[in-house]
Amino acid sequence: MNLEQRCAESGLKMTGQRKIILKVLDEADDHPSVEAVYERAKALDATISMATVYRTLNLLDELQLVIRRDFNEKFSRYDINTDHHHHLIDVESGEVIEFQNQEIEDMKAAIARNLGYDLVECKLELYGRKIKKSS
Amino acid sequence: MNLEQRCAESGLKMTGQRKIILKVLDEADDHPSVEAVYERAKALDATISMATVYRTLNLLDELQLVIRRDFNEKFSRYDINTDHHHHLIDVESGEVIEFQNQEIEDMKAAIARNLGYDLVECKLELYGRKIKKSS
DNA sequence: GTAGCTGCAAACTCTTTGCAACTCT
DNA sequence: AGAGTTGCAAAGAGTTTGCAGCTAC
Numbered sequence: 001m002n003l004e005q006r007c008a009e010s011g012l013k014m015t016g017q018r019k020i021i022l023k024v025l026d027e028a029d030d031h032p033s034v035e036a037v038y039e040r041a042k043a044l045d046a047t048i049s050m051a052t053v054y055r056t057l058n059l060l061d062e063l064q065l066v067i068r069r070d071f072n073e074k075f076s077r078y079d080i081n082t083d084h085h086h087h088l089i090d091v092e093s094g095e096v097i098e099f100q101n102q103e104i105e106d107m108k109a110a111i112a113r114n115l116g117y118d119l120v121e122c123k124l125e126l127y128g129r130k131i132k133k134s135s
Numbered sequence: 136m137n138l139e140q141r142c143a144e145s146g147l148k149m150t151g152q153r154k155i156i157l158k159v160l161d162e163a164d165d166h167p168s169v170e171a172v173y174e175r176a177k178a179l180d181a182t183i184s185m186a187t188v189y190r191t192l193n194l195l196d197e198l199q200l201v202i203r204r205d206f207n208e209k210f211s212r213y214d215i216n217t218d219h220h221h222h223l224i225d226v227e228s229g230e231v232i233e234f235q236n237q238e239i240e241d242m243k244a245a246i247a248r249n250l251g252y253d254l255v256e257c258k259l260e261l262y263g264r265k266i267k268k269s270s
Numbered sequence: 271g272t273a274g275c276t277g278c279a280a281a282c283t284c285t286t287t288g289c290a291a292c293t294c295t
Numbered sequence: 296a297g298a299g300t301t302g303c304a305a306a307g308a309g310t311t312t313g314c315a316g317c318t319a320c
Contacts, residue, residue: 013299013300014294014295015293017301018300049301051304052302054286055300072258074310088250101242101246103242107238107242108259111239112263117261117266118263118265118266121226122259122262124260125258127254127258128252128254129252130253131248148318148320152276153275184277185277186276186279186312189309189310189311190275209284
């Protein structure tokens with residue numbers, strides 16, 4: 001099921017602008033900033049405004065259809081894949097790679113429990129440099 | 136060795152304002168925001184300005200004497216303990232607890248290596264709710 | 271003496287919002 | 296018809312910066 005269908009289910013009105021933004025998000029395979037979503041949407045419909053992009057992303061975040069992320073930059077990026085996963089950020093290119101790891105999941109919950117807490121949420125970001133293959 | 140001594144070593148001039156800000160940081164056992172540092176410093180010397188607090192924290196961050204953090208809030212906080220550690224944030228009170236865990240360290244490096252990266256840096260934040268003791 | 275530091279206010283960046291017009295349903 | 300949505304411009308929050316005067320070294 002795509003974002004447009006899931007939004008309709010939540011009772012959001014399907015305006016032309018909204019459809020375009022959802023299409024842009026559905027087709028994104030990266031972690032776009034608001035600015036990036038705006039640029040891609042504007043290429044499809046020049047009348048879309050920044051304010052609408054912000055409002056739409058805030059709505060989607062509340063509905064948990066996207067996840068707002070903060071990769072040590074001064075603006076937010078959006079994660080369209082809402083499956084539980086973590087990120088490795090290439091410190092040279094800025095590329096973001098997603099990964100999952102069950103051992104880490106178990107360990108996280110155990111650490112929280114040891115400190116007297118139930119784990120509600122969690123964020124793991126690795127920052128790394130690509131290993132050059134020696135020839 | 137305290138912050139003032141470490142700053143002097145880096146060739147920073149020890150002005151009255153700077154001494155006060157460093158004292159505030161040395162005595163902080165939390166993860167204060169710029170605003171918090173400013174308030175605490177102002178209580179000791181009313182002439183200190185916000186701009187000086189920002190400039191000082193930026194300097195200290197560059198010298199790696201503090202670490203700028205971003206706990207999903209719209210402002211930065213500063214970590215004065217620069218030993219490697221992670222954070223558990225109490226989702227109800229906002230309290231920040233530091234912890235270390237060698238297994239996680241090893242696993243992080245292994246994950247990065249498997250993805251073809253050398254680990255440069257990393258951020259692990261757990262968000263949890265305090266477990267109520269049953270009576 | 272001078273490089274570096276300070277306070278102030280203005281500028282900047284990212285994000286949100288009030289408003290009047292418009293549009294899905 | 297009416298609630299929800301939009302674009303615009305202005306406002307907000309957090310942070311940075313130009314400048315003229317001041318201060319540690």
